[in-house]
Amino acid sequence: MKPLDWRTNWQKGIVAIALSLVLLISGCQTKPPSQFAQAQQDSSKPKVTAVAKDATQGGEFNKFFPKPGAGYERVYTQEKKGFAEAKLKKDGKEVAMLAVSDTKSLPSAALKFANATTKIAGYPSVELGSTQTSVLVKDRYQVKVISKAPSFTKDDRAAWISKFDLKGLEKLK
Amino acid sequence: MSKPIYELVDELPTSGTTVMALNALDFVIPGQWQNLTGFTNTIKTVTGETDEAMIQAIGDRAVYLYNDESQGYQRAMWLYQTVDNAAGALGMAAMANKIGQDISFLGFLDNLTPKPEKAQSIDLCVKLVVELVAYCQINGIPGDSIGDFLAALGDYGGESLMRMVALICFDGLIPLGPSFIEKGLSTMGNLSPQELEHNQTFQGVNNLIPGGDTAGKLGFIGQSFDSVKGWMTDFVSSKGLTQENALGNLQKFVQISADKLDYVGAFLDVSVKYYTHTGTQTLARRLIERAIAEI
Numbered sequence: 001m002k003p004l005d006w007r008t009n010w011q012k013g014i015v016a017i018a019l020s021l022v023l024l025i026s027g028c029q030t031k032p033p034s035q036f037a038q039a040q041q042d043s044s045k046p047k048v049t050a051v052a053k054d055a056t057q058g059g060e061f062n063k064f065f066p067k068p069g070a071g072y073e074r075v076y077t078q079e080k081k082g083f084a085e086a087k088l089k090k091d092g093k094e095v096a097m098l099a100v101s102d103t104k105s106l107p108s109a110a111l112k113f114a115n116a117t118t119k120i121a122g123y124p125s126v127e128l129g130s131t132q133t134s135v136l137v138k139d140r141y142q143v144k145v146i147s148k149a150p151s152f153t154k155d156d157r158a159a160w161i162s163k164f165d166l167k168g169l170e171k172l173k
Numbered sequence: 174m175s176k177p178i179y180e181l182v183d184e185l186p187t188s189g190t191t192v193m194a195l196n197a198l199d200f201v202i203p204g205q206w207q208n209l210t211g212f213t214n215t216i217k218t219v220t221g222e223t224d225e226a227m228i229q230a231i232g233d234r235a236v237y238l239y240n241d242e243s244q245g246y247q248r249a250m251w252l253y254q255t256v257d258n259a260a261g262a263l264g265m266a267a268m269a270n271k272i273g274q275d276i277s278f279l280g281f282l283d284n285l286t287p288k289p290e291k292a293q294s295i296d297l298c299v300k301l302v303v304e305l306v307a308y309c310q311i312n313g314i315p316g317d318s319i320g321d322f323l324a325a326l327g328d329y330g331g332e333s334l335m336r337m338v339a340l341i342c343f344d345g346l347i348p349l350g351p352s353f354i355e356k357g358l359s360t361m362g363n364l365s366p367q368e369l370e371h372n373q374t375f376q377g378v379n380n381l382i383p384g385g386d387t388a389g390k391l392g393f394i395g396q397s398f399d400s401v402k403g404w405m406t407d408f409v410s411s412k413g414l415t416q417e418n419a420l421g422n423l424q425k426f427v428q429i430s431a432d433k434l435d436y437v438g439a440f441l442d443v444s445v446k447y448y449t450h451t452g453t454q455t456l457a458r459r460l461i462e463r464a465i466a467e468i
Contacts, residue, residue: 034177034179034180034183034212035213035229035232036177036179036212036229036232036233036236037177038233039232039233039236039237040177040179040236040240042237043236043237043240043241044240048237048240049241049243050234050237050238050240050241050244051238051241051243051244058313075325075328077312077459077462078311078312078313078459078462078463079312079313079314080244080245080313080463081243081244081313083313083463083466083467085462085463085466087328097462097465097466099463099466099467101466101467105467106234106467106468108468109467109468128227128468129220129222129224129227130221130222130223130224131220131221131222132465142467144466146220146465146466147221148221
């Protein structure tokens, strides 16, 4: 009896290990692809870039940002080709992000203004999601204010967009 | 091709030695660091947006930005990962056997060699410079902008500030003691370029350190550390940080004996990947902040 017992136990063990391997492997294979897998695939193709070659340097945008003051502090966070961004802080707390981007890199960002029905400071404006307001200047530069605190409302966003030197940005060569 | 950014963020651990060790430093900056993991979760938390189409658009743009090598985000990720791995490479094999178990310092001691003070001091300085260079890569300012980095340090928060706290505690105070800043400065001041070349941490990231030849890089590292010493000194004193309270809090999570301090640096090197962990979180945040502004 003993050898038989030993063999069945041994066989059971093998079956158990094999089954767990099958589960492990099939478990890995059935992992659904990420919702961002398509973007990963498209952006990994040769010669695909995220930023247009002839996009304006972010450093060019800095001088058009609203001046800090009246309790507000402005901290630049990114300055890349075609993009500049600054944090707006009040009493040391982040309340909004201010940004200028060149839509040459992302034409779809400019397209959304074609249906704009509102204006801020004379420029077509849109609301996006629940935290963003932006205008398009010179059919090219998107100026966006994003709320980071609930106290910073849609009206605040419009007010801060108006504080950018939009006329100056329009003259940017 | 490198790993997609969403995978790197999705794979960030929610438990384990790195997360425990970082949580042990919560007493320095209470509540300022949350272990934010998962790509869509990070998008929701950073932007406050909940609309699925919006989250998709932000994530897609972030993926594009990360994959465009000219934008510097991948170089920053490489720096964060390399500085962690270079320092811990020697102990990795030993570490592999411990996976799945609680990592106990004492059980691990046999696999460690004490880390000489000089090597630890070099690591401290090199890691600080890696932070500076990665910061410049992420934010798009020239790689040797010490002044810009200093100005930004005052505004560091969340995972970026936690990384600096971990640098001060795990690579400074705990292994080197209260005079860690002076030790870093004097080590760099007396180091020859040849000695720097032999340091494993430096070897890993050498290519992206500004300064030209090794002598120039040595000068840049020393100069950077010297410029940050004021911020570090103030930070340590304003937070009342000591070797004892840093070690004491770490001991709540990881069993470490105070009489084996020369082993602690080596132990932390292999078991705590705080640059990669918080660096991935910083990168994800910056990418998402840019993506939402551009769409």
